[in-house]
Amino acid sequence: MIVLRNGRLIDGTGAAPIAGTTVTLQGNRICDITTHSQSDFPPDAQIIDVAGKTILPGLIDCHDHMANHKYDLAHRWGIDEPASTRHLRTAAVLRDTLTMGYTSVRDAAGLDIGFKQAIAEGLIAGPRLVLSLSIISPIGGIGDRVSPSGHSPHLHGDCCCVTPNDPLLPESVVETLADIRPVVRRMVRAGADVIKCATTGGASSRPGHGPRDGAFNLDEMQALVDEAHTLDRRVMCHALGGRGLDVAIAAGVDSIEHGTYLNEDSRHLERMAEQGIFFVPTLLVYEYHRKSLATHVRERAQHLHEHHVASIKRAMSLGVRVVAGTDAGGHGHPANAGELRCLVEAGLTPMQALQAGTGWAAECLGQQDELGTLAVGQLADLVVVDGDPLADIGILCDPRRIALVIKDGAIAAQRISAEGV
Secondary structure, eight states, rough: EEEEEEEEOOOOOOOOOOOEEEEEEEEEEEEEEEOOOOOOTTTTTTEOTTTTHHHEEEEEEEOOOOOOOSSSSSHHOSSSSSSHHHHHHHHHHHHHHHTTTEEEEEEEEEEHHHHHHHHHHTTTTEEEEEEOOEEEOOOOOOOOOOOTSOOSEEEEETEEESSOOTSSSOOEEEEEEEHHHHHHHEEEHTSSSSEESSOOTTTTSOTOTTOOBBSSSSHHHHHHHHHHHTTOOEEEEEEEEEHHHHHHHHHSSEEEOOOTGGGGGGHHHHHHHHHHHHEEOHHHHHHHHHTOOEEEEHHHHHHHHHHHHHHHHHHHHHHOOOOOOOOOSTTOOTOOTTHHHHHHHOOOOOOHHHHHHTTHHHHHHTTTTTSSSOOSSSBEEEEESSSTTTTTGGGGGGGGGGGEETTTTTTEESSSOOOOO
């Protein structure tokens, strides 16, 4: 039993904080939350005084790339270091992310099922993972890796150019409508918890395939969404602007990732509100891209910023769930809480930003019955912060202020002492 005593509780629902709260954990569940004084805990209880600190649900990042560590081509193609070194680097990122209070992460491509298994077996430390494995796109889409020289890592007959694909990250480029359903099935067979796809280019995409340039037709996307839902998988869709947003929303994806130009058509966000589609704006990555050395990337990121903020404000006014995701990877780990700061700067209140990284984020993952809020019966994923994130959301970015992290009822990081041990 673990007892967190005398803390200030923010439960992830948007309710006002409650001072003088004691939270009791038994096994991997929350078994009691009370403001009454109590002293009759079992003698072996681990009692931790969190007076002056804030108890939060474990934080959630709904869009990360935990196996990506740089943006250069050699790293993207996996030819800059031995695979073993890269995997160990990724294991360190998983550990560090957990110790910063992020107990759940939805990985938007790059991690394979082995990392999830390693965490479950206790081989490495890390957050709960929701995996997409690879990004499904058509020829020429963001999942189609081709070098400036024209070389591709895709298989051609019995040979492979440059680098082979990892068999645990299935080939995700589709050529025809008939390819869609088999690709989705292969993703699920390989361990995908969610299906990731793309209907536009992006800020960092190659010249000529930018945020408003489309990918996939409506019939292709409808087949993808239908197959994913048939297999009980949600669909997260990279879509920034133009026709690609229309296609994604019309097909009924479960979340729009990035959505930088959603404000350009008034019906986009209205339809998302009607359909319950989540919005994962990933503001933090565009802070990085606005400083890019690549001219086309920098200009795209600067141009979309005003639209992006306007889209978030309109989404909030319409009741669209805005949730936190960093699109981290090349711009550094573990910087996940920087997204909460960005959301506040874009107009969310600090409480709304916390919901975006807790309760609303759990809804986006479809795990709101277990995660994202602090209530009796929920899984014991919590973070204790030294200070008040409602007064300064930035304290969540400071490792010195992350006093305690508990995942699944076990202490993952501890910077405060306990009694009764």
